[in-house]
Amino acid sequence: MNLRTLAAVLLSVASFTLLYGQDYFESSKPGWLEIARSTTPVLHEEILRPVAAVRAVQDPSAFQGWRYESLGTPDFHAKNFKEVGEITLDFGRHITGYFSFHTKVLNNSQDAPVKLKFMFGELPAEMNTPLDPWKGTLSRGWMQDEIVTLTDMDEWVTLPRRMSFRYLRIELLGSSAGFDFAIDDLFFKAVSSAGENQVPLLETCPEEIREIARVSEATLKECMQTVFEDGPKRDHRLWSGDLYLQSLANRYSFRNFELVKHCLYMFAAFAGENGVLWSNVYDFPKWGPQYGSYCLTYCLIWNSTLLEYLKDTGDYQTATDLWKVAKRQIEDAMTYMRPDNIFDINARPVWLFFDHRAGLDVNAMMQAAMIFALKDTYELATMIGCADEVKEYPALVKAMTKAARKAYYDKDKEIVVSGPGAQVSILSQTWMIKAGVLSPKEGRKAIVNALADPETLMPSGPYATHYLIDAMMICGMHEQAREYLVDYWGGMVRKGADTFWECYDPDDDMLTPYSFFPLNSACHAWSCTPTYFIGKYPEVFQK
CATH class of the missing domain: 1.50.10.10 (Glycosyltransferase)
Structure with missing residues (x-):
């Protein structure tokens, strides 16, 4: 034939x-x-916390024009986050999984919701390039920015969406003048089915x-x-x-x-x-x-x-x-x-x-x-x-x-x-x-x-x-x-x-x-x- x-x-x-x-x-x-x-x-699980707070530096010699500079060990946990306002954290390596954080009221009573923005990114330039107006040919929904409104403090919140990132920026978008609060703990549950490497060099x-x-x-x-x-x-x-x-x-x-x-x-x-x-x-x-x-x-x-x-x-x-x-x-x-x-x-x-x-x-x-x-x-x-x-x-x-x-x-x-x-x-x-x-x-x-x-x-x-x-x-x-x-x-x-x-x-x-x-x-x-x-x-x- x-x-x-x-x-x-x-x-x-x-x-x-x-x-x-x-x-x-x-x-x-x-x-x-x-x-x-x-x-x-x-899926194997691993609990990770950030290794450093970092500051963005615009640098023409860096990949895509941005890099991060370490500010040392994060120390925001006990601070009034209204005074912190914004912080960028480095988890030390690329990880995939689920993010959880805990808030607590520092004084008075919570009299209004708190609104926070979380931006997860793999690379410094991704974190520091404005996303809007959107210019991509794929969905804007792929970008890993989330706004969370907290009506109740003193509890753990886990974002339902799985994230894949190294860097995390937390911004305060809105809060009441009537009370102060802290993000007193956070962690990331990294997941993978890989297991351990079986072929050493x-x-x-x-x-x-x-x-x-x-x-x-x-x-x-x-x-x-x-x-x-x-x-x-x-x-x-x-x-x-x-x-x-x-x-x-x-x-x-x-x-x-x-x-x-x-x-x-x-x-x-x-x-x-x-x-x-x-x-x-x-x-x-x-x-x-x-x-x-x-x-x-x-x-x-x-x-x-x-x-x-x-x-x-x-x-x-x-x-x-x-x-x-x-x-x-x-x-x-x-x-x-x-x-x-x-x-x-x-x-x-x-x-x-x-x-x-x-x-x-x-x-x-x-x-x-x-x-x-x-x-x-x-x-x-x-x-x-x-x-x-x-x-x-x-x-x-x-x-x-x-x-x-x-x-x-x-x-x-x-x-x-x-x-x-x-x-x-x-x-x-x-x-x-x-x-x-x-x-x-x-x-x-x-x-x-x-x-x-x-x-x-x-x-x-x-x-x-x-x-x-x-x-x-x-x-x-x-x-x-x-x-x-x-x-x-x-x-x-x-x-x-x-x-x-x-x-x-x-x-x-x-x-x-x-x-x-x-x-x-x-x-x-x-x-x-x-x-x-x-x-x-x-x-x-x-x-």
């Missing part, structure tokens, strides 16, 4: 399902949902890389809640693209594989009626997918996550149970194939995410991503004894690899190009290497050539940079990979990061995909992977 015939058959099956309202996995979903619920992790590990690993693990830990979250400050949900990277980092840190299983089953339980996975799912405020959010690249990488989970755990039951979900993702993706074995990104509307970089042409990298998915899915099938179901995959890989080289590899310039404008991007080289379309020797040359061209589109964030480091390691560019990791993620550490950021361009501190940089997450799932490289390749990174 050629690719055109195969795609037509698969498309007709999908159309039949949608036309008659049948659900591919209707009989399996209740069992999958039960397994997902039964594997919901317990070698004693020979250089201090700079050790610090990068520490921040990487802190990032992952903060994102490990009842699911592997995208970001604990914003997007409180599970994305399959992030899950893949988090599962790799988890292997060389916390080794909480039960959480990976939990997340895999959540995706399967909420698959669309056509059997295709949504890009992300929620477990709060209630379980379910983000309907309408379909990202084909994320569907395909889910298969790789299932494969890596099987390798990590030997859990053949789960892999076999979810195999038909993995197979279905390939069936859907194959409907985009042209007769000449090229993935057609214009076959029908589809979201293909590789990076936020504006103007990025994804033709070449999508061809490679499809080849990579076929390889991983066939390996998964082989491991669980289902290779006969997809025996055509190796031939498809061979045909698509040949087509990819013909369409996208410029032999004369020894570089991968993409799209009608023959665009050169780092990610086109990266994915062709990851898919095995280029040999390690060709890959090394392609990366070197791309990096040497000032017109090359570079990655705009940690998600894409992960794949560049991965490609360098595949090509044997060990020294370059180490230098790039230390320069990129180490650059964030040098700029004050205690968890790694969603967006980072060494040359643009204000980079944001949301039109307003305070919306950026300063603790983001796809930024956590240095610990994966450091752990997997100790001979490269730890000596």
Whole structure:
């Protein structure tokens, strides 16, 4: 069966399902949902209090133009807060969880409500940039500022909203002249399902890389809640693209594989009626997918996550149970194939995410991503004894690899190009290497050539940079990979990061995909992977 015939058959099956309202996995979903619920992790709790009071300093040399200066140990607890008026507290590190505070009347009787404003922030600039008028392209509701009106003093108040922050500013907005009061105690209950690190670094590990690993693990830990979250400050949900990277980092840190299983089953339980996975799912405020959010690249990488989970755990039951979900993702993706074995990104509307970089042409990298998915899915099938179901995959890989080289590899310039404008991007080289379309020797040359061209589109964030480091390691560019990791993620550490950021361009501190940089997450799932490289390749990174 050629690719055109195969795609037509698969498309007709999908159309039949949608036309008659049948659900591919209707009989399996209740069992999958039960397994997902039964594997919901317990959150570990830690009580923390602020380590210092701080003062904001506008500093052009600081990240995004602001830094905090310590004023020493907080001493406001016994003071009349009407005289304090405003205070900013540093909890010493990024934390996620729930804030509680206690107030007491110092004299007379409370004769009116007290109004307080709490501002929680991850970074100094976020705390010191006016939020209104709102300029962001995402909801104003994500920002962590809360106004609390106290009608009763002398009691504990716990904010119902979970916060993710390092710094807290408390402002008095309104009080009566008839009595004085104090905020005499406060604490934060930090939560995470991560547990303890299970993979210590070698004693020979250089201090700079050790610090990068520490921040990487802190990032992952903060994102490990009842699911592997995208970001604990914003997007409180599970994305399959992030899950893949988090599962790799988890292997060389916390080794909480039960959480990976939990997340895999959540995706399967909420698959669309056509059997295709949504890009992300929620477990709060209630379980379910983000309907309408379909990202084909994320569907395909889910298969790789299932494969890596099987390798990590030997859990053949789960892999076999979810195999038909993995197979279905390939069936859907194959409907985009042209007769000449090229993935057609214009076959029908589809979201293909590789990076936020504006103007990025994804033709070449999508061809490679499809080849990579076929390889991983066939390996998964082989491991669980289902290779006969997809025996055509190796031939498809061979045909698509040949087509990819013909369409996208410029032999004369020894570089991968993409799209009608023959665009050169780092990610086109990266994915062709990851898919095995280029040999390690060709890959090394392609990366070197791309990096040497000032017109090359570079990655705009940690998600894409992960794949560049991965490609360098595949090509044997060990020294370059180490230098790039230390320069990129180490650059964030040098700029004050205690968890790694969603967006980072060494040359643009204000980079944001949301039109307003305070919306950026300063603790983001796809930024956590240095610990994966450091752990997997100790001979490269730890000596």
